[in-house]
Amino acid sequence: MKCHRGQLIIILACLVVYSCTIFEKDFDNPVDFEANEEKGIGAPTLVFYPKSQTKTTSDSVIVGSFIIFKEDSMEAFSGVHLQIEFPNSYLELDTITPGLFITDTSKSTPLFTYTFDSVNTIDIYTYFLDTLKTDLLGTGHLADLVFSPTGTGSDSVSYNLNACEMIDHEDNVIVLKGDRGAEVIVE
Amino acid sequence: MNKSPKYFLFLLLGTLYSSNLDPTFLVLNHFDRSLPHADSSLIENFSNSIFEFDSTFHLLFEDIDDYENPAASYMNTIKELGKKHKVNFILFNQIKHVDDRFMLEGQLFNTRSGGLIYRRKIDLMNYLNGQINELNMWVGNVTGSIDDKWQKNRESILFRDPEDIKQEKTPLGAAMRSLVAPGWGQVYSGKKVSARVWVGTESALSLAVLISFLKYDEAVKSYLANLTLYNDTYDEKEVADYKAKAESDWDDHVKFSQLAIAFAGATGTGWVANSIHAWIVGPRPYKNIYQKWDPKSPNKTG
16 A cells, blocks of 8 residues: 555656746757847848758758848848858768749749859859849748768858848848858767 | 424422432423333433323424523513423533434423523444433432442443544544545545535546646647748748748647646646545544443443
8 A cells, every 4th residue: 555655646747847837948940030030140141051960971051041030021132142151071062052942932934053163162153034033022932952971970060141142133242140060960 | 103303391309419308300201202211211210200101392492502591581481381380490401313323412400490500412323222221320420429330331432442443534544545536535424415516527627728728729839830840941932831830839839838827727726635634534532432232241241
C-alpha cells in the first residue's frame, strides 16, 4: 500500500512538474520581418534562408537570398545589387539561379547576372523586367546560391551591406536597413 | 406490553436516612420497550414500597431541557403530585434504546419545593438485565441502598485491564485511509455523506487536472508542430500563418499549464484536508470501551 501511495505521489509530482514546463517563444525565421525587428534588424532587409544548415561533404549547399519588407510596406523595387561573401575554405561556388520573386513566379525573365572574384565574393545584379509591371512589391526570393563543399568547416555566408544596393524603376535608391547572414556547417 | 411507550406509576414508601425520617417516593417510569421484570425487581429490592399505575403522566418530564430553568420547570405539577400521593420525593425514570445501547435518565424532584434536586444520565451498551440493573442502581443510589451484585453486574462489561482494550477503528486509521483514497477514511468512520462529498470533490478536481494537462499537452504538440512548419518555410504568407497558429498554441499551453498547476494544488490541498477531516471525524472509542457480554462466562454475571 505504501509503495502504491509513493508511486501515485511520484506520478502526480511528475505530472505537475511537466505541466510547469513553459516553452520559450522562439520565432526566428529570417523571412519573418517581425522576428528580424525583435533582433533589431529593420526592414527592408537582405537575408539568407535557411539561417543555418548542416551538410556533409557529398551534399550540395543551397542558400536562398531574400529581400524582406514589412507587411504593410508600399516601397516597390526594380533592381538589386547584392554582394555576398562566403567561406571559401570549405565551400566552392557551383551556380547561382534567379529566385521566384524576381521572375514574378516564372512569369517574366529578369535581367540576372553575377560576377565571382574567384576568391570568396559574388556580385549579383538583377533587374525586374516585365511587359506590364515596372516593379515588385513585398517580400520575396531573389536568388539561390549553390555551393559544393570542398572540406569540412563551420562559417557564415554574409552580405556586404555597404556594397549592396536596391533601386526602384526610376533609379531612386531604396535604403537597405539590415542584413542577416546564414550559418553553413559541413561535417 | 407493546412497543409504545408505557407508563406506569408506582408508589414507593420507604425510609431514607433514619427511622425518624420517612421519605416517601412516587416513582414514574417511562420505558420505550417492555421491561416485564422492572416492577417486580423494584418491589423485591425496595420492599417498603407501594406501587400505583397511572397513564396520565404521558410525556410529562420529557422536555425538561427546553426550559430556561429545568430544575423549576414543573414546580406546580410536582407539588400537586406530592400532595395527591402524600410523598416527599418524585422519581422519574426514563429508558430509551438506540441500536445496541440504552439511555437511562433519572430525575429526583422534591415535592415540598417542586424543584429538581438530582438528575442522572447514563448511556450504556446493552448487557444482560442491564436496564433493570441500572434502574436498581439509580433508585438504590437515591435511597442509599446499593447492592454489591448490581455493581459487579455493571463491571462485567468493563475491561479490567486497559491492555485488553482493542480499538478496532481509530482516527489515525481513518486519516491514513483517506490519504490513500479520498473518502475512504470517512466511509471507514461511517460518515457516508461526507465521504461522497470528498470523493466527488476530489474526483472533480482530479478530472480538471487531467483535462487541463491533456489540453496543455495538445497545445504543446500543436505549438511545436506549427513552430517546425514556421521554421521550414520561406513563403511569406505561410510564415505569418504558422506563426499566428504557433502563438495561439503557445498562449494555450501557458493557460492550461497554469490551470493544471492550480487544479493540482487544489487537489493536493483537498487531499490533505480530506485526510485531516477523516482524522477529526474518525472513530473514537469514548462509548465503546465495554467488552461484549458473555453469559456463559461465570465470572461475568452480576
